[in-house]
Amino acid sequence: MKLTLYTFSSPPKYYALTGVLVPVCWVLAIVLSAIGLWMGFFVAPTDATQGEVYRVIFIHVPAAWMGMFLYLVMAFWAAIGWAFHARLASMVARAVAPTGAIFTFIALWTGAFWGKPAWGTWWVWDARLTSFLILLFLYLGYIALVEAIDDPRRADQAGALLAVVGAVNVPIIYFSVKWWNTLHQGATVSITAAPKMATTMLQAMLIMTFAFWAYAFAVIFTRARAIILERERGAGWVNQLALKGSSRSAKP
Amino acid sequence: MNWGSADNFFAMGGYGLYVWGSYVVTALLMVVEPLLAIHRRRRALRDAASDARPEDHES
Numbered sequence: 001m002k003l004t005l006y007t008f009s010s011p012p013k014y015y016a017l018t019g020v021l022v023p024v025c026w027v028l029a030i031v032l033s034a035i036g037l038w039m040g041f042f043v044a045p046t047d048a049t050q051g052e053v054y055r056v057i058f059i060h061v062p063a064a065w066m067g068m069f070l071y072l073v074m075a076f077w078a079a080i081g082w083a084f085h086a087r088l089a090s091m092v093a094r095a096v097a098p099t100g101a102i103f104t105f106i107a108l109w110t111g112a113f114w115g116k117p118a119w120g121t122w123w124v125w126d127a128r129l130t131s132f133l134i135l136l137f138l139y140l141g142y143i144a145l146v147e148a149i150d151d152p153r154r155a156d157q158a159g160a161l162l163a164v165v166g167a168v169n170v171p172i173i174y175f176s177v178k179w180w181n182t183l184h185q186g187a188t189v190s191i192t193a194a195p196k197m198a199t200t201m202l203q204a205m206l207i208m209t210f211a212f213w214a215y216a217f218a219v220i221f222t223r224a225r226a227i228i229l230e231r232e233r234g235a236g237w238v239n240q241l242a243l244k245g246s247s248r249s250a251k252p
Numbered sequence: 253m254n255w256g257s258a259d260n261f262f263a264m265g266g267y268g269l270y271v272w273g274s275y276v277v278t279a280l281l282m283v284v285e286p287l288l289a290i291h292r293r294r295r296a297l298r299d300a301a302s303d304a305r306p307e308d309h310e311s
Contacts, residue, residue, distance in 0.1 A: 041261075042255075044253060045253055046253065046265065051267060052264040052265035052271065053264070053267035055264070055271050059274060099285065102281050102285055106277070106278050109274065109277055109278075110274040110277075110278065113269075113271075113273045116270060215282060219286050219289050222286065222289040222293055223293075225293050226289065226292040226293035229296035229299075233300050233303055238304075239303065239304035242304050243305065245297050245301065
């Protein structure tokens with residue numbers, strides 16, 4: 001298959017390409033998770049101050065990164081879909097939202113389970129935690145909004161507006177630990193400074209991040225393919241594909 | 253990191269509830285979400301197939 005920029009604006013081409021990519025992403029997600037968890041639990045040492053509870057970090061931080069990153073991805077494709085009337089981009093934005101919401105929930109959940117032993121409380125209304133909770137509400141608001149409007153293109157536009165305006169929350173989350181005096185610790189890993197953690201801990205966390213990344217691609221591609229079939233229903237290529245798929249599995 | 257025994261591993265130095273409470277919920281969500289997505293695509297394909305076969309609508 002010849003890949004051009006337009007491959008990603010044509011639903012049938014996108015559908016075919018992602019069909020190839022999904023199994024690859026699954027293999028990567030499973031292999032990387034296995035390596036990351038093994039390193040996290042059997043190679044990384046006990047933390048000197050926190051003991052074993054710090055091991056939540058191997059899912060907490062990657063999930064939080066994914067939650068923020070996927071929001072920007074969602075807002076980007078929603079904006080492209082809106083600005084250039086690109087149906088496929090809007091469909092991809094919709095496909096990203098549930099996965100981003102789940103990672104955001106995981107970050108909040110694991111944060112609570114880490115906060116209880118580390119800070120003595122499941123939850124505190126500080127800047128980092130509150131802005132992250134708002135991120136979850138933005139995802140849920142986007143999903144509710146696009147599902148509530150019957151005309152799909154109008155729903156895409158309304159969703160894009162919400163997604164783009166809400167994107168301002170992502171830098172607020174990122175810098176919240178610097179701008180405000182919060183209970184949440186500052187960045188452990190940054191581009192400009194040496195990481196403040198043991199090498200094996202950092203490696204395990206980065207491998208888990210790549211695992212989550214592969215997982216996110218696999219699920220989002222799968223969901224995007226479902227949305228394409230739903231929205232392009234009746235198109236010639238969908239009919240052909242559906243008949244081919246059902247004749248293979250049909251009972252004689 | 254050598255845990256010595258499975259009991260020690262599951263105890264997580266006394267933080268078992270917090271560590272496993274995080275990991276189990278994460279694992280559950282990351283199993284259920286793909287299943288829902290796969291189911292949704294299959295259903296969409298089935299629906300499209302019933303659209304594409306006009307004779308199915310008569311029965």
